[in-house]
Amino acid sequence: xxxxxxxxxxxxxxxxxxxxxxxxxxxxxxxxxxxxxxxxxxxxxxxxxxxxxxxxxxxxxxxxxxxxxxxxxxxxxxxxxxxxxxxxxxxxxxxxxxxxxxxxxxxxxxxxxxxxxxxxxxxxxxxxxxxxxxxxxxxxxxxxxxxxxxxxxxxxxxxxxxxxxxxxxxxxxxxxxxxxxxxxxxxxxxxxxxxxxxxxxxxxxxxxxxxxxxxxxxxxxxxxxxxxxxxxxxxxxxxxxxxxxxxxxxxxxxxxxxxxxxxxxxxxxxxxxxxxxxxxxxxxxxxxxxxxxxxxxxxxxxxxxxxxxxxxxxxxxxxxxxxxxxxxxxxxxxxxxxxxxxxxxxxxxxxxxxxxxxxxxxxxxxxxxxxxxxxxxxxxxxxxxxxxxxxxxxxxxxxxxxxxxxxxxxxxxxxxxxxxxxxxxxxxxxxxxxxxxxxxxxxxxxxxxxxxxxxxx
Amino acid sequence: xxxxxxxxxxxxxxxxxxxxxxxxxxxxxxxxxxxxxxxxxxxxxxxxxxxxxxxxxxxxxxxxxxxxxxxxxxxxxxxxxxxxxxxxxxxxxxxxxxxxxxxxxxxxxxxxxxxxxxxxxxxxxxxxxxxxxxxxxxxxxxxxxxxxxxxxxxxxxxxxxxxxxxxxxxxxxxxxxxxxxxxxxxxxxxxxxxxxxxxxxxxxxxxxxxxxxxxxxxxxxxxxxxxxxxxxxxxxxxxxxxxxxxxxxxxxxxxxxxxxxxxxxxxxxxxxxxxxxxxxxxxxxxxxxxxxxxxxxxxxxxxxxxxxxxxxxxxxxxxxxxxxxxxxxxxxxxxxxxxxxxxxxxxxxxxxxxxxxxxxxxxxxxxxxxxxxxxxxxxxxxxxxxxxxxxxxxxxxxxxxxxxxxxxxxxxxxxxxxxxxxxxxxxxxxxxxxxxxxxxxxxxxxxxxxxxxxxxx
Numbered sequence: 001x002x003x004x005x006x007x008x009x010x011x012x013x014x015x016x017x018x019x020x021x022x023x024x025x026x027x028x029x030x031x032x033x034x035x036x037x038x039x040x041x042x043x044x045x046x047x048x049x050x051x052x053x054x055x056x057x058x059x060x061x062x063x064x065x066x067x068x069x070x071x072x073x074x075x076x077x078x079x080x081x082x083x084x085x086x087x088x089x090x091x092x093x094x095x096x097x098x099x100x101x102x103x104x105x106x107x108x109x110x111x112x113x114x115x116x117x118x119x120x121x122x123x124x125x126x127x128x129x130x131x132x133x134x135x136x137x138x139x140x141x142x143x144x145x146x147x148x149x150x151x152x153x154x155x156x157x158x159x160x161x162x163x164x165x166x167x168x169x170x171x172x173x174x175x176x177x178x179x180x181x182x183x184x185x186x187x188x189x190x191x192x193x194x195x196x197x198x199x200x201x202x203x204x205x206x207x208x209x210x211x212x213x214x215x216x217x218x219x220x221x222x223x224x225x226x227x228x229x230x231x232x233x234x235x236x237x238x239x240x241x242x243x244x245x246x247x248x249x250x251x252x253x254x255x256x257x258x259x260x261x262x263x264x265x266x267x268x269x270x271x272x273x274x275x276x277x278x279x280x281x282x283x284x285x286x287x288x289x290x291x292x293x294x295x296x297x298x299x300x301x302x303x304x305x306x307x308x309x310x311x312x313x314x315x316x317x318x319x320x321x322x323x324x325x326x327x328x329x330x331x332x333x334x335x336x337x338x339x340x341x342x343x344x345x346x347x348x349x350x351x352x353x354x355x356x357x358x359x360x361x362x363x364x365x366x367x368x369x370x371x372x373x374x375x376x377x378x379x380x381x382x383x384x385x386x387x388x389x390x391x392x393x394x395x396x397x398x399x400x401x402x403x404x405x406x407x408x409x410x411x412x413x414x415x416x417x418x419x420x421x422x423x424x425x426x427x428x429x430x431x432x433x434x435x436x437x438x439x440x441x442x443x444x445x446x447x448x449x450x451x452x453x454x455x456x457x
Numbered sequence: 458x459x460x461x462x463x464x465x466x467x468x469x470x471x472x473x474x475x476x477x478x479x480x481x482x483x484x485x486x487x488x489x490x491x492x493x494x495x496x497x498x499x500x501x502x503x504x505x506x507x508x509x510x511x512x513x514x515x516x517x518x519x520x521x522x523x524x525x526x527x528x529x530x531x532x533x534x535x536x537x538x539x540x541x542x543x544x545x546x547x548x549x550x551x552x553x554x555x556x557x558x559x560x561x562x563x564x565x566x567x568x569x570x571x572x573x574x575x576x577x578x579x580x581x582x583x584x585x586x587x588x589x590x591x592x593x594x595x596x597x598x599x600x601x602x603x604x605x606x607x608x609x610x611x612x613x614x615x616x617x618x619x620x621x622x623x624x625x626x627x628x629x630x631x632x633x634x635x636x637x638x639x640x641x642x643x644x645x646x647x648x649x650x651x652x653x654x655x656x657x658x659x660x661x662x663x664x665x666x667x668x669x670x671x672x673x674x675x676x677x678x679x680x681x682x683x684x685x686x687x688x689x690x691x692x693x694x695x696x697x698x699x700x701x702x703x704x705x706x707x708x709x710x711x712x713x714x715x716x717x718x719x720x721x722x723x724x725x726x727x728x729x730x731x732x733x734x735x736x737x738x739x740x741x742x743x744x745x746x747x748x749x750x751x752x753x754x755x756x757x758x759x760x761x762x763x764x765x766x767x768x769x770x771x772x773x774x775x776x777x778x779x780x781x782x783x784x785x786x787x788x789x790x791x792x793x794x795x796x797x798x799x800x801x802x803x804x805x806x807x808x809x810x811x812x813x814x815x816x817x818x819x820x821x822x823x824x825x826x827x828x829x830x831x832x833x834x835x836x837x838x839x840x841x842x843x844x845x846x847x848x849x850x851x852x853x854x855x856x857x858x859x860x861x862x863x864x865x866x867x868x869x870x871x872x873x874x875x876x877x878x879x880x881x882x883x884x885x886x887x888x889x890x891x892x893x894x895x896x897x898x899x900x901x902x903x904x905x906x907x908x909x910x911x912x913x914x
Contacts, residue, residue, distance in 0.1 A: 101695055101801035144640040155638050157647075158615050173887050179797045180829045181612050182866035183601040183651055184884050185873060185910055186892045190614075190647035194640055211697035238558055240668035242739075282699075282739040340636045344558035372637045409639040416642060427641050430630050434899065435643045441898040442891065453642055 001040040001085075005061045009043060009085070012053045016044035016091070027088055028080040030073040031133070031322070033333045033383070034418060039066060039080035046091045048164060048172050048203050054087060055201065055447070056170030062445045067197040069110055069139030072131075074336050075417025077143060077196050077452055084447070089138060092203060095119055103209040104161070104178055109138025109202050125209045128153035131413065132319045138202045143415035144194030148318065151237070151371030152244040152277060153210055155413070156193055162206035163189050165199075168443040178206060191438075196415050197449040199442050213277035216244075217287065218311045219302040221294050222269040226250050226354060226366075228297040229270045230347045233370035235293045237343050242286050244277040246371040247318055250354075253325075253365035253378070260324035261317035265303060272299075272370075273318060275311075321367050325378040328363070332380045335392045338420075339403040340374040340412030352402050353377055360391050374412035400426065416453045424454060458497040458542075462518045466500060466542070469510045473501035473548070484545055485537040487530040488590070488779070490790045490840070491875060496523060496537035503548045505621060505629050505660050511544060512658065512904075513627030519902045524654040526567055526596030531793050532874025534600060534653050534909060541904070546595060549660060552576055560666040561618070561635055566595025566659050582666045585610035588870065589776045595659045600872035601651030605775065608694070608828030609701040609734060610667055612870070614650050619663035622649050622656075625900040635663060648895075653872050654906040656899050670734035673701075674744065675768045676759040678751050679726040683707050683811060683823075685754040686727045687804045690827035692750045694800050699743050701734040703828040704775055707811075710782075710822035710835070717781035718774035722760060729756075729827075730775060778824050782835040785820070789837045792849045795877075796860040797831040797869030809859050810834050817848050831869035857883065873910045881911060 010017050018024070019041045028036035045051045058065050064084025071078055080086055092108040095116060099105065100123045107116060114134045116127045131140060131147035139145075141163065146155035153159070162176030165188075176182065176189040192202060223229040226248075233246045248271070249257060255268040274290060276283040291302060305311040326334050341349050350366070357364035357377065368375025377399070381388040400410055400423050410416075410423040425432065432454060439446075439456065446456055467474045475481070476498045485493035502508045515522050521541025528535055537543055549565035552573060556562065557580045564573060571591045573584045588597060588604035596602075598620065603612035610616070619633030622645075633639065633646040649656060680686040683705075690703045705728070706714060712725040731747060733740040748759060762768040783791050798806050807823070814821035814834065825832025834856065838845040857867055857880050867873075867880040882889065889911060896903075896913065903913055 099799065099801065102799040103695075104799070144638075144644070146638055150638060154615070157638070157644065158611070167891070171887070171890070173891060175885075175888055177866055177884075178799045178864045179831075179866045179869065180800075181601075181603055181607060181614070181797060181831065181869050183795075183868045183870050183872045184866050184877075185651070185881055185888060186895060187601070187614065187647045187651050188888055188891060190644045194642070194644050213697075238560075240560075279739075279742055281742050282736075285736055285738050338640075340638060342556065342559040342561070342635045343637075344556065374636075374638065407635045409634055409636045409641050411640045412636065412638050413640050415640045420641075424642055427634075428632075430628070431632055431642060431645055433628070434624070434630060434645060437898050438643060438895060441894050 001063065002061055005057060005063060008057055009054065012050060013043055013045060018042050027068050027086045030071045030078045032074050032076045032079065032417065032419065033335050034076045034079045037080040037082055039082065039084055039086040041085045043085055043087050044091050045087060048166060051087065051166045051201050051203055052170040052172050055166050055168055058085065058447050059168050059170065059445055062447060064447050064450050066449050067201045069136030070112060070134065072133035072135045073139060073143060073417065074414045075419035077415055077417035079418060081450065087201060089136065096204065098123065100125060102178065103211065104207060105209060106204060106206045107137055108204055110136045112136055120209065124212050126212050127207060128210045129156055129159060132322065137205050141193050141202050141205050142196050144413065146372065146413045148245045148247055148369055150369060151246065157190060159208045160189060160193055160205055161208060163192055163202055164204035165192050166201045166203055168200060168445065168448050176206060194415065196417065196452050198439060198453055199448060215278060215280040215283050216311070217276045217283050218305040218314055219274045220266055220314065221272045221274065221302050222267050222300040224298050226270040227347060227351060228299065229272050230350050230370060232294050232297045232299060233272060234343050234346060236290055237371055239289065241289055242278055242282060243274065243290065243371065245273065245275040247273040248368040248370045248375065250366040253321060253367055256324045256328065256365055257317045257321060260327060261320050263317050273314060322378065325365055325380050328380045329382050331382065333383050335379040335381065335396065336414070337377045337396055337399055338411045338414040339399060339408050340372060341403060341406050341408035343373050345406040345408065346370065346373050349402060349406055349408065350375060353399055356395055356398055360395050362391060362395060372412065418452060421454055458520065459518055462514060462520060465514055466511060469507060470500055470502060475499050481537070484525050484543045487528045487535045489531050489533045489536065489874065489876065490792050491533045491536045494537040494539055496539065496541055496543040498542045500542055500544050501548050502544060505623060508544065508623045508658050508660055509627040509629050512623050512625055515542065515904050516625050516627065516902055519904060521904050521907050523906050524658045526593030527569060527591065529590035529592045530596060530600060530874065531871045532876035534872055534874035536875060538907065544658060546593065553661065555580065557582060559635065560668065561664060562666060563661060563663045564594055565661055567593045569593055577666065581669050583669050584664060585667045586613055586616060589779065594662050598650050598659050598662050599653050601870065603829065603870045605702045605704055605826055607826060608703065614647060616665045617646060617650055617662055618665060620646050620649055620659055621661035623658045623660055625657060625902065625905050633663060651872065653874065653909050655896060655910055656905060672735060672737040672740050673768070674733045674740050675762040675771055676731045677723055677771065678729045678731065678759055679724050679757040681755050683727040684804060684808060685756065686729050687807050687827060689751050689754045689756060690729060691800050691803060693747055694828055696746065698746055699735060699739060700731065700747065700828065702730065702732040704730040705825040705827045705832065707823040710778060710824055713781045713785065713822055714774045714778060717784060718777050720774050730771060779835065782822055782837050785837045786839050788839070790840050792836040792838065792853065793871070794834045794853055794856055795868045795871040796856060796865050797829060798860060798863050798865035800830050802863040802865065803827065803830050806859060806863055806865065807832060810856055813852055813855055817852050819848060819852060829869065875909060878911055
């Protein structure tokens with residue numbers, strides 16, 4: 001790395017610039033399957049202006065930049081760059097404004113989901129996008145994340161109304177605004193949402209919030225087969241029932257979660273977690289219909305999480321799914337698939353996945369945001385066992401093929417990163433020239449997270 | 458127009474290519490305030506491939522292209538180009554597929570809102586975006602339209618999951634897909650939604666539909682002052698009440714609508730039209746709260762539109778607002794503002810608008826999608842009276858200034874077209890370089906609807 005650039009960066013950051021190996025290792029990957037790649041240095045800016053100065057310099061010196069939030073991404077989206085620097089946004093963690101009358105707020109990129117919700121709680125509003133991990137909101141924007149509550153509350157794509165983005169040339173741009181809707185020119189906000197740091201650095205996010213519902217009710221229902229559970233979820237959506245979450249855990253995952261999260265009173269059977277948000281009256285009405293549909297599909301009677309504590313324990317277990325699977329193997333990694341399908345196709349696809357993992361002899365617990373048609377097969381493995389990884393990748397290839405055949409998408413919420421670049425070619429071959437055109441124009445020196453989403457050459 | 462190009466286009470279109478003055482006049486503008494500009498010819502393609510061939514040729518000859526749907530846009534978005542051709546998509550009006558299990562469909566660009574809903578009715582699903590006019594769905598996509606039901610069902614931005622777009626070089630691209638969510642690369646779908654035909658021609662739209670609710674209930678409530686009405690709408694949203702529409706009509710507009718639409722049993726007073734979609738139980742619950750809020754703000758008792766017929770009459774009157782105002786003046790035109798604000802700011806802005814029109818001595822009925830913070834001041838005028846237009850524009854300038862001061866947007870749903878280019882500079886000066894960069898790269902010969910949204914030079 002050029003010595004003048006180094007000196008300049010140190011000066012700009014007033015010491016918040018580390019070249020130590022341990023720091024570089026800490027920011028070398030996310031929760032993904034990749035070996036760490038150490039960037040040359042890690043920068044810790046505190047303001048838009050600092051990010052702007054960093055990018056301007058890096059652009060001048062044609063030095064790659066990897067933006068980094070909490071490092072909870074799963075697809076290699078934040079793996080380091082051995083010719084570049086990583087920008088950790090962790091010091092940009094301030095809640096800038098909350099407007100309780102309009103249900104909106106503006107946060108710096110590294111405010112996390114839980115931090116924001118702790119802050120908002122006493123105002124009776126909340127940020128409803130819940131990907132499980134306590135991710136940074138800027139990171140969630142950059143992968144177009146969603147999670148368990150998208151059925152009712154949408155995804156990052158629908159709750160973000162504006163962004164502050166620093167462009168590769170150092171320009172600071174404020175897209176969108178505070179209104180619920182706008183038709184004022186190109187939708188640049190949604191061009192950056194999901195662009196995984198390849199077009200600029202997201203430094204601020206303007207978000208729509210939701211009122212905390214009058215009544216929240218959570219229930220667990222077991223099914224004799226995964227197919228019964230999936231069919232129930234499918235019907236709940238097709239009946240247009242008001243529901244906030246429908247999460248599926250297969251038998252294997254239930255077993256793992258019962259052990260890892262010390263769950264009581266639930267069984268190691270294919271299971272749905274339901275959650276209803278609304279008034280007490282409307283929730284009761286929805287629950288009645290969902291109970292009927294479950295019963296028709298051989299579901300057990302509902303076990304209710306009555307207290308807040310019980311409910312939190314239940315969802316904590318759901319959030320810990322990834323870590324529960326990771327813990328199965330010492331120094332293990334988890335390969336997570338992320339296909340998403342039209343609701344009518346999900347039973348066929350889940351069944352296909354179950355049969356294939358059996359054929360491959362893989363351990364593969366499954367969880368799913370069934371309300372959105374999105375499910376994950378979690379495949380733990382020892383990175384030293386290359387042949388397991390190869391089997392996993394073969395399984396994943398088949399699942400992608402099946403998904404595309406069923407008009408699904410290769411990624412519902414994790415993004416492409418390094419991991420799904422080949423799959424993106426299969427889904428959107430005809431879109432890639434335009435994506436690359438935009439990338440080349442907006443980032444002519446290819447400094448922004450190069451090699452993620454697609455390769456330019 | 459080059460003679461070889463003409464011959465080639467005629468050949469491609471097998472005669473569906475008109476150079477007659479009357480046809481060119483028919484496609485020379487929308488429902489806007491502009492004088493007609495006649496393109497050199499109008500093409501009527503029937504397939505994606507024909508559109509592709511047209512664009513390829515026009516790109517080669519550097520001839521501008523104006524895509525045209527139903528011509529119901531209000532901002533000059535489809536005004537002709539005297540050096541180019543207009544592509545009317547009216548023959549691309551087929552519903553390509555409907556999936557009742559997944560609540561989605563795919564339509565050609567010139568399927569209209571009403572055509573689609575007539576088709577869907579017996580399946581118990583509907584397309585919920587209602588801008589008033591019986592617009593083409595492709596046109597609604599290109600301006601990022603919304604309308605009366607956005608409170609509950611979102612906007613074109615949120616219900617479109619994929620598009621077929623013909624790029625300026627003739628490439629046919631399919632963006633997005635059928636799934637509820639995806640993180641597969643850049644969100645090209647939402648780059649085209651709202652791009653007003655400046656980046657390519659939208660030829661197919663993939664849409665999310667909604668189940669027709671079990672119960673629909675519509676009511677009218679009068680208020681002694683507009684402020685009371687606006688405050689009520691504001692509170693309904695702030696209480697998070699489930700409601701499908703809250704439409705405001707001011708006193709003047711009520712008078713006009715009562716005459717034009719032969720409305721009975723309603724008064725020429727500031728009025729809210731409410732509509733509730735849900736189960737009977739949940740609607741009753743919502744209505745109770747809304748009635749209380751209205752009463753607290755001096756609202757009258759609710760007048761219910763009990764039958765489907767009564768309800769249709771009510772909404773027909775709402776839809777006819779634009780035409781009712783236009784009919785006030787022989788050969789008149791209507792200047793419509795389209796500002797949209799955070800809910801908490803809307804009372805202040807509506808009040809400001811009322812005071813200013815009085816000062817200017819303008820006739821200015823008002824309607825609003827208050828649930829979204831969006832309202833229109835409709836200013837009828839005789840195009841021969843330049844001084845009235847100048848007054849209107851001065852009023853509009855002040856309203857825009859006030860709106861931006863209150864963190865609103867210059868256009869909630871109509872787009873920029875020719876009309877709001879100066880205003881766009883005020884709202885998004887720092888976004889324009891990136892918008893123009895994208896435009897220049899994707900349409901290097903600037904053939905796609907040039908001069909709309911912004912000027913390149």
